[in-house]
Amino acid sequence: MRSSLAERQETEEAGAEAPATPSVRQQAVLDAVLALMVEGGDQLTMDAVARRASCSKETLYKWYGDRDGLLTATVRWQASRVHAGREAVQALDGTSLREHLQDFAVSWLTVITSRTSVALNRIAVAHAGSRKSNLGGIVLANGRFAIGERVKPVLEAGRAAGLLAFADSEAAFRTFFGLVGRDIQIRLLLGEALDLDADEIQRDAGRAVDQFLALYGQANT
Amino acid sequence: MRSSLAERQETEEAGAEAPATPSVRQQAVLDAVLALMVEGGDQLTMDAVARRASCSKETLYKWYGDRDGLLTATVRWQASRVHAGREAVQALDGTSLREHLQDFAVSWLTVITSRTSVALNRIAVAHAGSRKSNLGGIVLANGRFAIGERVKPVLEAGRAAGLLAFADSEAAFRTFFGLVGRDIQIRLLLGEALDLDADEIQRDAGRAVDQFLALYGQANT
DNA sequence: TATCGAGCGTACCGTACGGTACGGTACTAG
DNA sequence: CTAGTACCGTACCGTACGGTACGCTCGATA
Known part of the structure; x- marks a missing residue:
């Protein structure tokens, strides 16, 4: 089982912050961390992770350096899964813009209401309080800012097509x-139960889009 | 409460959640906690609090039972300061509604951007992960929900005056x-610096109100 | 004055947790 | 075969922190 990974693709010396995609075994470890995060934030000890992932603590320290390194790798791992590819924006009409x-909106709501996201954000927020290794920055970069960078081109395409009017795409996105x-x-972060099903998310997203278009849309939508 | 002490001077009795206003000395202790929260979330140990407040740990435990009790009292104490009295809503015209x-909007933005609020919310969020004593619930009740209960009557008065149109005041408030x-x-919670000065808050609030009125206002505003 | 209780400062205890060390095992290379 | 590598499991260490105990001072009351 363990030896069957002669894979270890390339050294992780790639680049300052790029941590090379984790091996299958490492992914399993990171998934264990995620699972522990979801089931109550205080169980997240190195012992618990090692037990859950059936690996030794020594391996954890070898791979990730210290607890913060493990957490950071976990956050990145989760982020790498959420990223949908950014499709190019072609010509838009009122319908396709909507x-x-x-x-x-749907995908954002789905993400932020997921138990994983809530747990991860809790950890990152807690960490942001006691500086050192900014999980918060990573979460922001892969959450709020990543989606911003994907939405803004769409907004700009909408403006180019005469469907939207705004001066600052960042402000419009916000x-x-x-x-x-x-x-x-x-x-959710503060602990309210509040679970939305797919239908509610759909409706919520629709309402938000309607309101956004009411504020920024040009008549012909 | 657990304290079977006869001390509790003027005692405010079974207010369900009202914890009797703290004595001056106790307020000083809670302010010390707040100060420690603001300067880095990991300094918040009982030793540090005792040192900062120049009191003994034994006193802390006598007054607050345990660490959670102290945190809870601190959150309530801060909440009690933020609450502005709720003035009655009289007749509204377009100007006064705005x-x-x-x-x-200004007061909400001022609160959530304050270092105290950020620190407190971080603690509450972290705590919400590991259940037990819901600081999160208290923060929500005194933040998001408290302001909701103060805004909704205004919205309803605006509707009564024909200035706003909506079916559900909760939805409109959200x-x-x-x-x-x-x-x-x-x-902010995730650690971005991002400090708004008073002018920016004013402008932000104005923009939000404009947009809200654009969505829910009846022509004559 | 003597007594009492509130509370300060400090020392102390138990434990949980981050981090390290080490022996044992399965597999690979030569 | 031997040597080496990667890893598991477990035992271990140091320390930080929640919580407790105790002696002391100070002010109030009689």
Whole structure:
């Protein structure tokens, strides 16, 4: 079982911050961390991780250096899964613009309401309080900012097509972000139960898109 | 409460959740906790609190039972300071409605961007992960929900005056909340610097109110 | 004055947890 | 075959922190 990984593709010396995709075994470890995060934030000890992943602590320290390294790798691992590929934006009409926005809203709501995301964000927020190794920065970069970078081209394409009017795409996106997320994320982070099913998310997303278009849309949508 | 001490001077009795206003000395202790929270979340040990407040740990345990009790008391103490009294809503016209909303937006933004609020929310979020004593619930009740209960009557008065149109005041409030807060709180919690000065808050609030009125206002504003 | 209780400072205890060391095992290379 | 590598399991160490115990001072009351 353990020896069957002669794979170890390339040294991880790649680049300052790029941690090379983890091996299958390492992924299993990181998934164990994720699982522990989800089931109560205080179980997240190195012992517990080693037990859950059936590996030795020594291996954990060898692979990740220290606890923070393990957490960082876990955050990156989860981020790498969430990233959907960014498709190129082609010509837009009113309908496809609405669909794009709806998709973004749905996927964002789905992410932030997932138990994994809530647990991960809790860890990152807690960590942000006691500086050292900014998990918070990583989460922001792969969450809020990543989706921003994907939405803004769509907004700009919408503007180019005469469907939207705004001066600053960042500001427009932030409004969109607010209309979609509202109080949901903070309520979840603070422990409220509040689980939305797929239908509710769909409706919520639709409402947010409607409102956004009401604010920024040009008549012909 | 657990304390079977006869001490409790003026005692405010079974207010379900009212913990009797702390004595001056106790307030000093809670302020010390707040100060420690603000300067880095990991310094928050009982030793550090005792040292900072120049009191003995034994006193802390006598007054608050355990660490959670101390944290809970601190959260309540901070909440008791933030609460502005809720003024009654009288007749509204377009101008006064706008002013009311602007005030709410400004005060909310001011609160959530304060270092104290950020630190407190971080603690509460972290705590929400490992159940036991829901600081999260208290923070939510005194933050998001408290302001909701203060805004909704204003919205309803606005509707009664024909200035606003909506079916569900809760839903309308949540949109308002989203337009005001957008991504600010999560970015702060995750550690971004991002400090807004008074002018920026004023402008942000104004933009949010404009957008809200654009969505829910009846022509005559 | 003597007594009492609130509370400060410090020393102490138990334990949980991050991190290290080491022996044993399965597999590979030569 | 031997030597080497990668890893598991477990035992171990040091320390930080929650919680407790105790002696002391100070002010109030009689």
